[in-house]
Amino acid sequence: MRTLATALALLTLTAVPVAAQGLSKAEKVIDRTVDAEFERSVALLARLVDQNSGTLNLDGVTRVGEMMRAELEPLGFTISWKPMGAVQRAGHLIAVHKGKPGGKRILLIGHLDTVFELSSPFQKFVRTGDKAEGPGAGDDKGGMVVIVSALRAMQAAGTLKGANIEIVLTGDEEDAGSPLSVSRADLIAAGKRADVALDFEGLVIDGGKDMGSIARRSVTDWRITASGKTGHSSLIFTSQFGDGAINELARILAAFRKELPEPNLTFNAGVIAGGARAEIDESGNAKAGGKTNIIAATAVATGDFRTLSVEQTERVRAKMEAIVAAHAPGTDARIEFGEGYPAMAPTEGNKALLTALNGVNRDLGLEEMAPLDPLKRGAGDVSFVAHDVDSLAGLGTYSAGDHAPGETVDLASIRRQAKRAAILVTRLSAGRTARK
Template identity: 25%
Template structure:
């Protein structure tokens, strides 16, 4: 049941300000590679979150390298990450995370919002996750009216959609010592919360062979493209229950009259468990060694499993019980199920911190021009945030 002291701060949450911010933020293109848009978004977020107690900082990203079509690595620029620290001296502290970037680049045609019906807003990043950021802020503002003692950090990164490579170390640093974490990815269809998640690794393999004339002396060459293709086939054949493999792209090659001496294979692996991750790494290592030997080429591996599998243990079960009870007290039933996607909740869980990572707005068709958000979920989920924070404060750690 909702206690009288909880009713007081929950009644302060109104839908219209949350929606207004969401519309304002969705109008800013903040695709992961749009540095100007990310800078504008970061400034708006810094201004908005400064309404909470504590200190807001915009932190420079860690360096990130990417393999180009020429087989060489180059530095990728990413935006700054926002961090707000509230009551850092508190004995009990929580981490709340979200991301300001979207999957829609500056030149994408999906740039504005419109209404499908009175409750359904169609727009870029509305569900994933500018609505989530706006309701997080509203929930925290309401919680601050409840004589809070709980400390918390808010982290909003600029590169979640590309794997959080420039913010992974920051996430690990902020997760340290936290009793719980809340991440504002959109809920699954029907408002279902995500339970366990697989891990994910993105890799680039640079294959270097030897060029030769395709007519005069082809046997003197070592065909990097053929070696890369065989490597892709070997990796794909190794997929199994608990480990998906997706060879995504081969770059390189040469003119038709030349044996190609360079190819770059890009692929993704998703392990369900730590054992599957270890097996995936062993499969990669073995396939590279076998192909390199049989084709007499050199092969260099780049990338890693940046998202470990998200395990759900007893502490996370207890956190979900607290969250689902809060939802029930607010009049919403809540369930959760395993899902195939990955997010920063994977990284937080790998630090041993219980996390619920679908605290954001309800909606659907994310990562597509059909993305939409249910406006009625904004104030509902803001109340859930405020109530969960209050009960974490009063009930203590979930460990």
């Protein structure tokens, strides 16, 4: 891990108290520019939302990438498109802005795709005052609009010119292509080049207050397949036939509930099927058949578990394997794990970034942001770089009902999030946390 935490701490200690300083002249331009271009930002959001970019709509994801290219190139970014046909996905947009040699390298992360495929009836941007509904209006097209709004404001203030910024907009965040070693290679490489990573997925509000995301939990999929000796139901639990596949699976899931719980861990069985024959396909569709008087031969369950560190993932995985291996009489079972998203642990460097953001908040007259409980948000792309670089998440818009028809974005959140991001990036690029 780099020494950004130490640098930020020293800068915070040696600077004049932030509350007494206010915004610099350039930062005041940023503040005014974001407000002046608000309707332009909303218009961009409408265009992005109206272009369907469900993860599996490869053409739609590519078109959204072209729309973002059109916004970023005039700001001085060099754009490249990384096709992901090898993993049956559209690709990623990577934008690079070269600033002052030797300056801090800042990585901005977002994603082009949404969960709403072409088959979804939820397809259009509809504005009602300061709210707007639409597929991906918050997750993550709102976040991409915040990026553009912040960069435009920096350009107007003259602070973009010296900034070293790399933007990675993945095309498959909602359903990553496999293997992840291919689909996330470019993002991981960008993280290794960076000094700071800022993720523009949605802002979380808890208890009426904006929260800072210094941690995100991992997610690992699992599948359990249990088998048993089939026969007449009158012979269940005998030494000859044993417990049957369904009872074996029930034993395993009950043991998970009893033995696995620990802080920051959640685990879930999402789909289950059992009988004389049973299967669950890759899309989560289950089929099963049998009779009440036949001992089940097969039972299958799929689910996931989420942790806050690599160490916790390994520990929980080992516990699950041990539970599965303790077979009931006359049965067998195996557990398989998917690739999964890693955790973004709450490091000291991440905490220092939130401290820097709270310096921006004070100067903008906004409330301080407390660290968000990582149980209150899911996994995300920033976790692929968090092991290598100090990271902060949740810099996108505030929205409600994400991943479901009716997803609604709070348009006013574009303003405060773009101001926060632009001033934070400006200060980090200058190697400080507050105006001297």
